[in-house]
Amino acid sequence: MEYLILGLLMLAPMTGYELQQFIKQNLALICSHSAGSVQTALAKLEREGRISAREANEGKRRKRIFSITESGRTAFAGWVSQPMQADKVKNMELARLFFLGLADPAERVEAIRGYLHQMEEMEATLQTIRARFDAICQGEIPDGKDWDSIFRFQGYTIDYGIAASRFERDWYARLLCELEEQA
Structure with missing residues (x-):
């Protein structure tokens, strides 16, 4: 969470x-978007000197606006430039699939149906994120950053999510057909 915030x-x-x-609107499929997890990460980053906060008034409300410090930039640059690690990607639902043979046959089918429904919802969410992302890319973009590169890799992430979701949905749909034929 800390590097995502950085x-x-x-x-x-x-x-x-x-x-x-x-995070809730765009990255909830990657990590938790709870206020507690965000606030905990912000507090840690601030203690470590990787971010700073300034107070601002908005009407009667006071708010804290966080910015990344040079230490935070250095930490983020070190993290983002490391090779991605395939062994860090885990799908704990595969453990459930591994043991599904121990469940009643009717429960197996319902478990797969339920998972397929969730995968369809996930793909719809990713398509919504993609549409919102495309609109942002076409809108007015502030100067000062290499937005083409930033957007390109953000787009790759969304595309990966959509492709992975489709693969998983199709794979489980074939499994469901096989289980229904055996029933």
Whole structure:
């Protein structure tokens, strides 16, 4: 969570609420978007000197706007430049699939149906994120960053999610057909 927040703050200063909402709307499939997890990460990053906060008034409300520090930029640059690690990608639902043979046959079918339904919802969510992302890319973009590169890799991430979701949905649909034929 900490590096995700540092990356978002590399793009622009944000409040804790703005960070939470961005994660909820765009990255909830990657990590938790709970206020507690965001606030815990912000507190840790601030203690470590990787972010700083300034107070601002908005009407009668006071808000804290977080910015990344040079130490945070260095930490983020070190993290993002490391090779990606295939052994870090885990799907704990595969453990459930591994043991599904121990369940009643009717429960197996229902478990797969339920998972397929969730995968369809996930793909719809990713398509919504893709549409929102495409609209942002076409909109007015502030100067000062290599937005073409930033957007290109963000787009790759969304495309990967959509492709992985489709693969998983199709794979489980074939499994469901096989289980229904055996029933």
